Amino acid sequence: SVQPPEKPLQAEEWNRLRESFRSPEIFEEVMFNSMVRCNSPIDVAKSLLTHVAKSKGDIAYNLLVKYLALCVQQGQTSEIRDMYDIMKIRFRIFDSGAYNLLIRGLSNSDQWRMALTLLEEVKKVMIPSRTNYESCIKAASRHQEMNLAFELYHEMLAKDLVPTLDVLQAFFDFSRGMKGAELQKELFGILLYLRENQIYPHKTFMRSIKLWFESIPGGNWRGHLTNIKDSGQCPVCNHQLEDSNLTEEEYNNLRERIIRDVIHGTDTFRKTSPQEFEAFQTFVENRLPFDIVIDGLNVSHIKPRKMQCENLFDAVNCLAKENARLLVLGRKHMLINSSNWKRGIMKEMQNKADFFFAENISEDDAFLLYATLRSGKHCKFVTRDFLRDHKACLADSLTRHLFRKWQRGHQIVFSPSVEGKHINFLPAFCYDCVVQTTGDTWHIPYKDTFEEKYSYRVPRRWLCIQQK
């Protein structure tokens, strides 16, 4: 690549540079790219444009867009306006890149209303991107036009665009200290949007929410950061959080979907076979209900140094307290006496729990889900698997959310400190980890860091907000 000059150049100087470049036909393009990268003064870019215009009589569209990018990068509002006028003379419509730049550039200036006009223009030829909306919404809320901002927000939701956390945060930031029941309703609406979609705000977003609540004139809201007890009680306000149970309707719905989409899917033979599944169904029906269903093979790998059947044995012993009815799912190969699977230990375990052995090529996860859901709401399951591939089999996002909620409340996982001698399990959450409200309290789980590394990991920290 080339280093852009520091000062505007004369035509001859540009010519010289161009000829010394190894592929002169793309010289201008490469030069503009590196100007954008080095954030060169726009006068330098202008002198190149002048040179191009004079020698060719025209400037190619992509060069104009690159120049525009440079102007937007430096916030040269008047230049951006000029560019819009010039490009409009030559072209009826632009590509999405140019629209993005124009909207972004103008929304950050005092000419932000122009950005709204451009957004209307974009709508005529394509669906605007979510960043287009984001720029406009931020511009509107920055200028305290909250009604307009919310109008745009609802419009983008209606177009199935997913708002960034950034834009949601902006609503809280710019509404701080503002009055109005309508506005409050809208912001509560955003919190409910987080609830519906099981989104957890990050720390800075959480702070914006807290500050907004506390700034509502006459609202008397107070926010505290806290950790919820295992019992599901908030230590600050003593409020008991929603439990993780699904409603009867939700539960039945989820069960039917799992059987239809996950187990049968497009072809029952892919995960099992109809005969085997029927045999399993009969097996389960005859022994219902179970309290805990265990993925035997998965559990048998907890400690790699130990024999697999010993791991399973420990787990079964650990879970077989208080007369809990256990079902262990395994594969047929576990019944063959081998170095990892001792017949004696297998026999002993079968006195403490029911066992079902699937074909070696069947997927036992599907059986795990079926047996648990069939046993009823109280039944939990044990596996280290995150079941993401099963969640992905579900057709719509609503069912996927139900699945996640159910999973949070019913999956027993191993406690992270498995170095010890005994196997320990973390109980499933008895409360639901999701944004929730009772009207005069709000409880909002939040992530410590901005980056979300594991979408399945549930945050432990909460914001408790209550009205005095």
Next chain:
Amino acid sequence: SCNPSEKLDLDAWKKVMRSGVQDEVSETVSERKELSTLAAAREVLEMWRLAGRSVPENISEEQLKTFMECPSKSAKKKYLKYLHLKELHKKNNKRKMDEKRQRRLETEEQASKTDETKRNSFIRLWASCMDRTYGWRAAQSMIFGQPLVFDMSYEKDMSVREVANTVRQIVLSEGCNRRSVDPFHIHFCNLKGDSLYHKEFIKHYREAWGKLLITVTDQCYTDVFPKDKLIYLTADSPKVMKTFDHDKIYIVGSMVDRSIKTGVSLARAKRLGLETAALPLEKYLLWNTGAKNLTLDQMMHILLSLKDTGDWKTALEFVPKRKYCGFISKP
């Protein structure tokens, strides 16, 4: 160092851009009617092209419709890139052909100058001669050859492009089978007359489709062959193939699987209660990257080579080199 007389007018380009076109534009604006959606899409594409994105220069009405039916922005982008690359390849091929023709003309010209007559005991008829030999062998295979089945029942598991890719791979397979010393007797089973597969085959073979020395049937292989002789080849099979059996009939699923759909062909074999097998890739190769499912023509090469030599090492040379690091010395 600039003296005032040649001071730069940095906004001179704006004047150039604004001049000359003004009245022309006002004309077109007044003339313009409401654009049809297709024309509007064409216009958007033109702007993308001007912006330097991967967009084909020419796009047919049909392609434009496909483009508009793409469900998402990224699908649109991908489709355009695909068309763009296709166009580039076409252009490059045309250029190469032209150059070749040019060279041939030049050499012919030189040859005519030297005016040297060559003597040769054979008449130059290589291509058709070879075709006849291949045809003879294929005809032999249809009577005495070992059957090899392509299972054409995956159409609903694939996108239109995947079906096209599948057929292309089968055409290649058929070609290499025909040229081999001892060809298989190829069966296309479950091939329905109105299927997409069929349409694509006609596209590739045209009139030759009716003259191919293979067996095409809409019946299932289980109706054509005894069940205990069939072995379904699938990468998902828990059983690994040890040797090539000359008395068995191997089935290959005619499916290209770009989106990951594990276990589809295994499910089919399970449903019909057939024996399955996978190639012993792990046993002979130090696997590097990529899925264990191979293309249909690679399968054909491997099976032909196994049939001729019975040697796994020679056969597995046809696995793409990028997928493995080397052969395991003592399998």
